[in-house]
Amino acid sequence: MDASKVAELKLFVDQCKSNPSLLHNPSLSFFKSYVQSLGARIPPDPETDKGGFNMTEPGQTSEAKNPCFSSGDDDEIVESDIELENTDVVESDNDPSQKMGDPSVEVTEEMRDAAQSEKLKAIDAISEGKLGEAIDHLTEAIMLNPISAILYATRASVFVKLNKPNAAIRDANAALEINPDSAKGYKMRGIANAMLGCWEEAANALHIASKLDYDEEIGSVLKKVEPNARKIEEHRRKYERLRKERDIKRAERERQRQKAEQDREALSAFKDGQVIGIHSTSELETKLNAATKTSRLAILYFTAAWCGPCRFISPLYTSLAAKYPKIVFLKVDIDEARDLAECWNISSVPTIFFIRNGKEVDKVVGADKGALERKIAQYAG
Numbered sequence: 119m120d121a122s123k124v125a126e127l128k129l130f131v132d133q134c135k136s137n138p139s140l141l142h143n144p145s146l147s148f149f150k151s152y153v154q155s156l157g158a159r160i161p162p163d164p165e166t167d168k169g170g171f172n173m174t175e176p177g178q179t180s181e182a183k184n185p186c187f188s189s190g191d192d193d194e195i196v197e198s199d200i201e202l203e204n205t206d207v208v209e210s211d212n213d214p215s216q217k218m219g220d221p222s223v224e225v226t227e228e229m230r231d232a233a234q235s236e237k238l239k240a241i242d243a244i245s246e247g248k249l250g251e252a253i254d255h256l257t258e259a260i261m262l263n264p265i266s267a268i269l270y271a272t273r274a275s276v277f278v279k280l281n282k283p284n285a286a287i288r289d290a291n292a293a294l295e296i297n298p299d300s301a302k303g304y305k306m307r308g309i310a311n312a313m314l315g316c317w318e319e320a321a322n323a324l325h326i327a328s329k330l331d332y333d334e335e336i337g338s339v340l341k342k343v344e345p346n347a348r349k350i351e352e353h354r355r356k357y358e359r360l361r362k363e364r365d366i367k368r369a370e371r372e373r374q375r376q377k378a379e380q381d382r383e384a385l386s387a388f389k390d391g392q393v394i395g396i397h398s399t400s401e402l403e404t405k406l407n408a409a410t411k412t413s414r415l416a417i418l419y420f421t422a423a424w425c426g427p428c429r430f431i432s433p434l435y436t437s438l439a440a441k442y443p444k445i446v447f448l449k450v451d452i453d454e455a456r457d458l459a460e461c462w463n464i465s466s467v468p469t470i471f472f473i474r475n476g477k478e479v480d481k482v483v484g485a486d487k488g489a490l491e492r493k494i495a496q497y498a499g
Contacts, residue, residue: 142160193368195357195360197353198353200350201349202317202346202350204315207313207314207315208314210283210314211283211285213285216253216257216277216285216288216289218260218264218288218292219265221264221265221296225262225263225264225265229263230262230263232259233262233263233266233269234259236255236256236258236259237256237259240252240253240255240272249276249279249280250280252276253280256269256273257273267292267297267300268300270289270290270292271293271300271302271305274286274287274289274303274310275302275306278309278310283310283311283313283314284314286309286310287306290303290304290306290307290323294307299330301327302327302331304324305324307319308320308321308322308323308327308336308339308343309324309339312342317346318347318350318351320339320347321343321344321347388405388408388414391439391440391443392447393436393447394446394447394448395449396418396448396450396455396458397450397454397455398455398458399457402450402458405448406473406476409446409473410475410476414444415446415473415497416445416473416474417448417472417473418450418470419448419449419450419468419470420458420467420468420469420470420471421449421450421452422451422452424453425467425468427467427468428468430485431485431487431490434487434491435449435490442494444498452467466483466484468484468485469481469483470482472493472497474497480497
């Protein structure tokens with residue numbers, strides 16, 4: 119292809135990328151059809167989307183076409199954004215982890231007393247607004263008494279004041295490892311998660327804290343947290359439902375595809391409008407199974423070359439096969455397939471069985487043309 123033509127084509131493609139509405143130009147309909155034949159999805163024409171006609175059926179809202187599903191064959195689900203109240207969310211703190219005590223240390227009475235003294239100094243520092251100094255005193259207290267849940271929970275509360283929610287969560291978790299019923303531990307975990315915008319985690323922790331030891335601060339934070347947590351839960355349930363519905367549809371399409379494939383295979387075993395000769399038990403089973411899969415009536419005609427009445431009725435049987443192409447007409451020569459004759463207890467010929475879903479529903483014994491025609495007409499309907 120000429121290099122200049124390639125360059126022009128590349129320029130045209132670049133223009134389409136920047137302005138896909140070009141593809142809706144009537145003069146480019148041939149190119150649009152070609153692109154769509156390759157499986158591409160063309161964005162809707164913005165001109166036809168501007169307050170034009172309402173294409174929904176009467177009584178049907180525009181939401182009836184589920185906007186969460188794409189129009190592709192793979193039923194891709196595109197999740198919408200959740201409108202959350204994030205005004206109090208702070209930037210995540212990524213400081214190195216604070217010092218944590220060694221829980222294996224044996225704490226003496228003197229160490230407990232010294233830790234309590236450091237805690238009191240921290241409380242004084244907090245009241246004076248000296249939060250960094252309070253952290254230092256509480257860290258020293260934790261080193262002295264690393265098995266005190268309240269010390270970790272108190273330091274977590276200071277980290278919350280310092281807008282360091284990750285540090286607060288680490289301390290809250292440490293407090294809860296020591297005391298799983300630490301109300302303050304759950305409270306600080308909840309408040310810190312709320313600061314990070316982790317609404318469900320915050321709501322869960324705060325609900326536990328309120329059950330253990332409710333206070334007004336927990337209630338105040340819950341009022342901000344719960345609406346967001348509910349929206350997230352409803353959003354998740356909605357898309358879980360949509361994914362479940364999608365999976366059910368996919369499974370149904372696959373089931374239908376497999377059934378269609380089985381039906382095609384079964385139909386390939388037939389010769390519509392013709393009589394099929396059967397020579398073995400396995401061959402008969404194959405045809406009858408195929409008839410069952412395709413919900414067809416099967417007629418099994420036992421005959422013999424030396425049988426005069428068979429020669430009388432065989433031409434009619436052949437003509438009926440042509441008249442009823444959706445019925446499976448089968449024929450067995452009892453001298454060629456003695457095992458089949460024995461299996462079906464054939465004592466005289468002609469004997470004709472009517473079979474539906476693998477089970478005998480009727481039969482005709484003898485060369486009774488009228489009975490044969492009546493029964494075929496009956497079961498064909």
